Amino acid sequence: HFFEEDVFELFDTEHNRTITWDHLLRQTSDWEGSLWGKPDWADRPSEGVAKKRARPQNAPGSVYEYNDTRVNVLALALLNIWRKPLPTVLKEKIMDPIGASDTWRWTGYENSFVIIDGQIIQSVSGGSHWGGGMMLSAWDQARFGYLTLRNGSWNGKQLIAPEWIKKSKTPTPANPSYGFMNYFLNEDLKQVPAAPKSAFLHIGAGTNMIYVDPENDLLIVARWIPNEDKAELVKMVLESLDK
CATH class of the missing domain: 3.40.710.10 (DD-peptidase/beta-lactamase superfamily)
Structure with a gap:
């Protein structure tokens, strides 16, 4: 169901420990778990939900699947590296230097907040079909x-x-x-x-x-x-x- 306990030790299963940044960036990680109330199997599995929940995880790197839950995992992992909101990083490093407007937005979900170094920070989402995501002109x-x-x-x-x-x-x-x-x-x-x-x-x-x-x-x-x-x-x- 959609209310399984979220995984915050993102890479502590036998399968997830084998996942690299490259796998996450290429959408081939087949990360297993639930994040922000959204299980990995809930995001449009090509084989259908029942078969997705029953099958073993694919070896990282072997199968491509566009999956917003796993994009959200990448965003949270990056947040733990930067230790400040990813929209702030994007604004400082990219959007301001290229002369972007001040109208673009990159948001997460109502429940995708974490505490890092004593600060409450929203972890952004990659896709928008559950809400959140990036909107720009x-x-x-x-x-x-x-x-x-x-x-x-x-x-x-x-x-x-x-x-x-x-x-x-x-x-x-x-x-x-x-x-x-x-x-x-x-x-x-x-x-x-x-x-x-x-x-x-x-x-x-x-x-x-x-x-x-x-x-x-x-x-x-x-x-x-x-x-x-x-x-x-x-x-x-x-x-x-x-x-």
């Missing part, structure tokens, strides 16, 4: 897209290490169309068949898409479009470019 999406288009550099200042961008764009063995968190890759030409293999996308629920294409020096932000239409939209834009 097309303006802010575009500026973030320009940051990754420019390989993590903004006005001559390296905000994200090129090595991190490279890792983020390295295909996940269990799902070659996915890199690190929210890097949807096109190396197998499945995301956007008409686009270069080097193109990639940041995609949020909606579909809210940031298409990044270094080869064509192109950035597209599209909001609230049917997911199945994103490839056709990019194809039409690419066909309109001067060759």
